[in-house]
Amino acid sequence: MATPFHLAWFTSFTPPAWRSPWGGATDREWMSGDYYVSMVRQLERAGFDFIMFEDSTMVAEAMGGTMEADLKHSLHSPKLDPFPLLPLLARETEHIGLIATGSTSFYPPFILARVMATMDHLTGGRIGWNIVTSSEDIAAQNYGMERLPPHDERYDRAEEFVEIVTALWDSWEPGAVVADRETGRYADHTKVHPIHYVGKYHRSRGPLNMPAGPQGHPVLCQAGGSPKGRDFAAKHADAIVATNPRIDRMKEYRADIRERAARHGRDPDDIKVLFHLGPVLGETEQEARELHHRVFGMEDPLQIEQTLAMISAVTEIDFGALDLDAPMPQDLRTNGHQSILDDFMRRNKGRTLRESLPERAQLGPQVVGTVESVADQMEAIVAEVGGDGFLIRAETGLTHTRRYIDAICSGLAPELRRRGLIRDGYRHRLFRDNLRDF
Numbered sequence: 001m002a003t004p005f006h007l008a009w010f011t012s013f014t015p016p017a018w019r020s021p022w023g024g025a026t027d028r029e030w031m032s033g034d035y036y037v038s039m040v041r042q043l044e045r046a047g048f049d050f051i052m053f054e055d056s057t058m059v060a061e062a063m064g065g066t067m068e069a070d071l072k073h074s075l076h077s078p079k080l081d082p083f084p085l086l087p088l089l090a091r092e093t094e095h096i097g098l099i100a101t102g103s104t105s106f107y108p109p110f111i112l113a114r115v116m117a118t119m120d121h122l123t124g125g126r127i128g129w130n131i132v133t134s135s136e137d138i139a140a141q142n143y144g145m146e147r148l149p150p151h152d153e154r155y156d157r158a159e160e161f162v163e164i165v166t167a168l169w170d171s172w173e174p175g176a177v178v179a180d181r182e183t184g185r186y187a188d189h190t191k192v193h194p195i196h197y198v199g200k201y202h203r204s205r206g207p208l209n210m211p212a213g214p215q216g217h218p219v220l221c222q223a224g225g226s227p228k229g230r231d232f233a234a235k236h237a238d239a240i241v242a243t244n245p246r247i248d249r250m251k252e253y254r255a256d257i258r259e260r261a262a263r264h265g266r267d268p269d270d271i272k273v274l275f276h277l278g279p280v281l282g283e284t285e286q287e288a289r290e291l292h293h294r295v296f297g298m299e300d301p302l303q304i305e306q307t308l309a310m311i312s313a314v315t316e317i318d319f320g321a322l323d324l325d326a327p328m329p330q331d332l333r334t335n336g337h338q339s340i341l342d343d344f345m346r347r348n349k350g351r352t353l354r355e356s357l358p359e360r361a362q363l364g365p366q367v368v369g370t371v372e373s374v375a376d377q378m379e380a381i382v383a384e385v386g387g388d389g390f391l392i393r394a395e396t397g398l399t400h401t402r403r404y405i406d407a408i409c410s411g412l413a414p415e416l417r418r419r420g421l422i423r424d425g426y427r428h429r430l431f432r433d434n435l436r437d438f
């Protein structure tokens with residue numbers, strides 16, 4: 001019997017593929033959350049471990065110095081806050097894990113600790129926090145900063161942030177709530193402790209003004225790419241989400257994370273490294289290839305513009321001002337996602353920017369075919385990489401439709417389950433316990 005792997009779904013609280021012929025009324029309806037409710041029910045039925053909402057808080061202007069492209073393609077905006085959505089999703093499901101993103105550069109640690117603990121209660125222990133340090137100055141300006149601190153310092157701040165937040169979650173001992181009718185005492189003050197944290201960047205007195213949720217600490221998720229980021233993720237995360245189109249690099253990444261985790265005294269098996277994948281499915285191989293070409297072929301000028309705007313926003317470099325048909329520059333610098341930018345430049349050395357765009361658009365290995373052949377390819381990737389599973393992602397403006405979700409949940413996932421490659425149920429009540437089941 002094959003060892004099962006984990007499946008998670010990556011998304012944003014943004015408009016799905018509203019221009020697609022399968023977009024239906026989702027162009028406005030998505031804001032009610034109903035689209036995500038039906039999505040998460042399908043994902044649970046299919047056996048997904050969790051859904052993860054990425055997040056950012058800006059209207060990007062990196063392309064051409066204007067908001068035009070970002071708003072035209074609904075890239076970073078509009079985007080609703082996923083935190084209030086998660087308890088709604090929990091009400092409509094029973095087992096699936098629910099992860100939202102919170103920035104250590106923008107949240108005060110006390111508020112983050114409190115909202116996460118509250119959501120862990122509201123969801124019966126199914127909450128996770130995707131820890132990001134953020135990468136865009138234009139977002140930082142929404143919080144009164146002129147610019148973000150330099151990349152590595154952001155991780156030093158994040159380190160303190162996580163120390164505070166976990167100390168706050170631990171500030172109520174188990175059993176602090178006694179609710180004793182005889183003595184009339186609700187909580188035992190001897191079991192609730194201030195934390196008096198004084199760091200270089202953050203301070204907090206504590207205690208938290210509420211007991212932690214059923215999980216104690218919500219599931220921690222991270223996506224470090226740089227050496228500093230990888231180390232942070234290996235030290236703290238239960239789940240790591242990563243992007244790599246090359247299988248040898250996926251293998252190297254996972255091995256590196258596991259080695260770093262062991263150096264931090266952790267059991268590497270307690271960390272699940274999930275890689276981005278956007279499978280393209282057809283009823284025949286040819287139909288799948290044609291669909292892949294339509295989605296990633298970059299023949300549509302709107303698609304080119306959208307991809308340029310996306311890269312511009314995450315790097316804060318105006319890719320729209322570069323010559324599409326000149327060789328890919330090799331000397332671009334950013335205070336944003338430098339590791340993503342370095343990778344993009346290196347992989348496309350000698351190609352033109354136009355030739356590089358299809359690869360940028362897909363973010364993972366190309367997995368194209370029928371349900372059976374895509375399942376074969378996923379099985380082979382996990383065997384080569386060594387584990388632990390995939391973060392499935394629909395293309396925001398292209399394939400993010402109910403139809404695509406159904407292809408994954410009613411076609412691909414049942415095939416994987418038939419082969420014993422994904423879970424066939426949830427044995428535990430808490431998110432982290434299910435994640436550690438295999």
Ligand SMILES: Cc1cc2nc3c(=O)[nH]c(=O)nc-3n(C[C@H](O)[C@H](O)[C@H](O)COP(=O)(O)O)c2cc1C
Binds near residue numbers: 131337
């Ligand atoms: C799958 C995935 C999801 C991510 N989600 C977010 C997000 O929601 N918000 C954000 O600001 N950054 C997000 N990032 C960026 C990472 O947090 C991280 O900054 C990036 O992978 C570069 O690594 P580094 O910070 O070590 O340089 C994501 C990255 C990946 C691969």
